[in-house]
Amino acid sequence: MAVEGNQSVSIKKLTERFGDGIIDSSVYRDEVTLLVDKGALVSICDFLKTDPAFRMDYLVDVIGVDYMPASPRFEVVYHLYSISKRHRIRLKVKIDESESIPTVTGIWPAADWPEREAYDMYGIIFDGHPNLKRIYMAPDWEGFPLRKDYPLRGYKDKYNPFGEEKEELL
Amino acid sequence: MAEREDLVATKTIKLHFGPQHPSAHGLLHLIVELQGEKILNVETDIGYLHRGTEKLGENLLYHQFVPYTDRLDYLCAMSNNLAYVMAVEKLLDIEIPERTKYIRVIAAELSRIAGHLLCVGAWGMDLGAMSILLYAFRERELVLDVFEMLCGARMTLSYMSVGGVRYDFTEDCKEACLNLVKIMPERFDEYEKILTGNRVWLKRNKGVGVISAKDAIALGLGGPALRASGVRWDIRKHEPYLIYDRLDFIVPTGTNGDCFDRYAVRIEEMRQALRIIEQAVKEMPDGPFNVDDPQLAPPPHDATYDNMENLIHHFKYVSHGFKVPKGEVYVSVESPKGELGVYIVSDGSEKPYRIKLRMPTFMNLQSVNKMSKGGYLADIIATLSSLDPVFGECDK
Numbered sequence: 015m016a017v018e019g020n021q022s023v024s025i026k027k028l029t030e031r032f033g034d035g036i037i038d039s040s041v042y043r044d045e046v047t048l049l050v051d052k053g054a055l056v057s058i059c060d061f062l063k064t065d066p067a068f069r070m071d072y073l074v075d076v077i078g079v080d081y082m083p084a085s086p087r088f089e090v091v092y093h094l095y096s097i098s099k100r101h102r103i104r105l106k107v108k109i110d111e112s113e114s115i116p117t118v119t120g121i122w123p124a125a126d127w128p129e130r131e132a133y134d135m136y137g138i139i140f141d142g143h144p145n146l147k148r149i150y151m152a153p154d155w156e157g158f159p160l161r162k163d164y165p166l167r168g169y170k171d172k173y174n175p176f177g178e179e180k181e182e183l184l
Numbered sequence: 185m186a187e188r189e190d191l192v193a194t195k196t197i198k199l200h201f202g203p204q205h206p207s208a209h210g211l212l213h214l215i216v217e218l219q220g221e222k223i224l225n226v227e228t229d230i231g232y233l234h235r236g237t238e239k240l241g242e243n244l245l246y247h248q249f250v251p252y253t254d255r256l257d258y259l260c261a262m263s264n265n266l267a268y269v270m271a272v273e274k275l276l277d278i279e280i281p282e283r284t285k286y287i288r289v290i291a292a293e294l295s296r297i298a299g300h301l302l303c304v305g306a307w308g309m310d311l312g313a314m315s316i317l318l319y320a321f322r323e324r325e326l327v328l329d330v331f332e333m334l335c336g337a338r339m340t341l342s343y344m345s346v347g348g349v350r351y352d353f354t355e356d357c358k359e360a361c362l363n364l365v366k367i368m369p370e371r372f373d374e375y376e377k378i379l380t381g382n383r384v385w386l387k388r389n390k391g392v393g394v395i396s397a398k399d400a401i402a403l404g405l406g407g408p409a410l411r412a413s414g415v416r417w418d419i420r421k422h423e424p425y426l427i428y429d430r431l432d433f434i435v436p437t438g439t440n441g442d443c444f445d446r447y448a449v450r451i452e453e454m455r456q457a458l459r460i461i462e463q464a465v466k467e468m469p470d471g472p473f474n475v476d477d478p479q480l481a482p483p484p485h486d487a488t489y490d491n492m493e494n495l496i497h498h499f500k501y502v503s504h505g506f507k508v509p510k511g512e513v514y515v516s517v518e519s520p521k522g523e524l525g526v527y528i529v530s531d532g533s534e535k536p537y538r539i540k541l542r543m544p545t546f547m548n549l550q551s552v553n554k555m556s557k558g559g560y561l562a563d564i565i566a567t568l569s570s571l572d573p574v575f576g577e578c579d580k
């Protein structure tokens with residue numbers, strides 16, 4: 015799972031190059047995780063894809079996580095894999111509810127649908143995404159279902175008698 | 185050619201393919217922009233089967249989520265079970281017994297055969313070869329019979345549990361597996377006799393839905409579809425889990441990245457799966473099939489009638505579940521359709537804080553547009569079948 019060879023060396027190389035762009039790094043259960051700054055995300059991704067030591071050419075997934083009531087509220091997690099070097103790395107970016115995050119579809123076209131899914135489920139806006147609209151839910155759906163403050167049974171309406179009452183409507 | 189195209193040029197139309205269509209393999213909606221019969225653009229619309237599995241998972245105990253994974257890729261439920269329980273085990277940092285690893289490999293490979301058989305069968309039917317579907321289902325029954333012997337279920341198996349498997353792998357199962365290994369290769373030869381040299385099959389699949397290795401990697405294509413484009417990447421080989429590093433098997437790849445190569449890769453993968461099953465059955469050691477931890481593997485139900493302690497363990501397991509250390513892990517396995525990944529964020533309680541399922545069909549469908557652009561409408565059917573989409577897993 016981990017970056018090949020010496021994990022701390024590769025993390026060090028990245029920290030030296032990007033300085034404050036990498037806020038934190040950790041290795042848990044042999045998986046390398048880097049917490050990166052939102053502003054440096056695209057340049058770090060670009061570097062990881064092109065640098066001969068990393069060559070992260072395969073985007074595995076883009077994931078939203080809601081840490082309500084923490085601030086910043088959301089985390090966007092990127093799983094990257096290198097088909098030529100056979101190693102994995104995880105990038106994380108913390109953003110607040112009001113913030114948006116730059117898209118990585120320009121680097122990996124595969125990010126298209128996963129980013130749309132993160133938008134659909136959490137309402138995270140990806141700046142520059144070519145087609146940012148809902149992917150699973152209906153286009154006129156209200157709310158973002160995977161947010162922690164969204165009820166498990168949904169909101170009550172004429173189609174869903176078992177849902178919860180919407181407070182602001184009362 | 186260009187002149188002629190100008191002559192017959194008609195205005196572009198938008199054709200809605202699905203969501204209810206026999207060749208859509210479920211609830212897939214394609215909005216196809218056509219000029220005559222040529223495809224200009226394909227927009228893929230998914231989500232008709234969205235059930236909010238991830239949200240449900242956040243509200244369930246760790247062991248209660250296993251049956252939900254059966255309903256993702258319902259054609260090969262074992263792989264889903266496997267990815268999920270491996271992720272939880274990684275968080276728990278436990279080592280499962282040696283025998284369990286063998287059992288799991290056999291189960292996963294059986295499920296690969298079941299999945300690929302249905303893929304080839306449905307694909308044949310979509311292109312007008314009805315008999316291949318019936319043959320494929322005949323063989324699939326044999327695989328499902330083994331599942332029934334293993335755990336009583338045929339489709340929604342829930343066979344694997346955190347820390348092991350639910351039931352032991354009996355001698356009868358061993359025999360049934362060896363029987364499969366013996367008779368299946370002939371059956372695959374039969375399919376190949378019907379399809380591989382068949383002129384209609386070749387015309388419909390050769391050079392159709394072509395995608396280059398570079399595009400395939402960029403679009404996140406995985407599994408047999410990616411290997412058909414010539415990329416030798418199989419998680420079983422390159423990041424071996426369970427006992428795959430001890431087994432002798434090859435990873436077939438294609439060269440052209442067209443539908444026919446994707447078919448050939450799948451057929452060869454089934455043959456390799458049989459080799460894996462044979463080795464695993466023969467080398468399987470004796471021993472326990474669950475970890476020795478009453479928190480994770482409750483005592484068998486019979487043992488709870490006359491032993492107080494067992495009753496308590498059983499009750500605790502069912503009602504409280506088990507706590508999982510704080511942290512986050514990502515585990516991926518090579519499912520029949522590609523990389524099946526499970527990302528779990530744990531906050532240290534009995535329920536996962538976040539489960540993200542990285543489903544191969546979801547990522548594979550992104551390349552439908554690239555594959556079908558410039559081709560003919562009828563080729564979409566072959567292209568779709570060659571990706572083997574299952575909407576239970578695509579829509580989660």
